Amino acid sequence: MNKRKIIAVSGSNGNDRNLDERILEKAERTGFLIAERGGILVCGGLGGVMEASARGAKKAGGITVGILPWKKEAANPYIDIPLATNLGFYRNTLIANCADCMIAICGRWGTLNEISMSVSINKPTVVITGTAGVSDILSGKDLLRKMRKKPLFVKTPEEAVEAAFSF
Template sequence: MAVVGAGDYEEKRCSLARELGRRIAQTGHVLITGGLGGVMEAASQGAKEAGGVVVGILPGEREAANPYVTVAIGTGMGHGRNAIVVRSADVVIALPGLYGTLSEIALALKMDKPVIDLGDWNVDGMIKAESLGEAMEIVEAKGKTAARRRRG
């Protein structure tokens, strides 16, 4: 499951991202993020503290990864790494962000990935979740569908 959102985030929203990361780990999913700060770091922290695996797909070098990343992948691709983040996930959960997050949303939708709107994106094709609990219910349903599709 990928969590995308702003790299610079206020604490209130970071606590939501931490809880989201924790729940993703507790349900046995690997968390995929862009590996940097803000939402990415908060979700990574929640997942790692819950015993989960966190994959950070970095725009530059591995050394830039936040301290909660388990597996750091340095791409040297800048924002181009957004395509790898969303392609690697079964489901993408979008918290509020800016243009980088919007690009991840667009790429995921283009790749036919389920994208859960846990912010106020209002982008056609996204699945709106009104709460963290509702987002996790959607993750479980969509994740199972994606796994069946992979097995063919």
């Protein structure tokens, strides 16, 4: 069996006004580190965090898979394997299922959908805080104290990828 880890990066599409260069750099750095360690990057294949992380993975010579909601043509230019699922938003659940671990950056309701699925099915789930959006909302002080299962909150791409490969 193939031993390479499959790591999903979940996060905002390019039209999220919360995104800025600093956040996208973290996404790119995350993708770079995943690929550098031999991981296969899986993401939703579109813009924003998905594109930045895929760009990072390609800079490190990695392989990138885009699990697209509809057409292949919507894939960002850094996706090696654009899979046109025709599953629409159901593809969020597919991303969570086919990854060994998920790393979330920024994000809105779609990212929350992916994080919640990933935690539901007991996949290791890492959230990079300081990236705005649902990633910061979920990390609010004691917000999840009553939840038995929780994502891991980390502050940097380095910590996120280190955690992803240590599970």
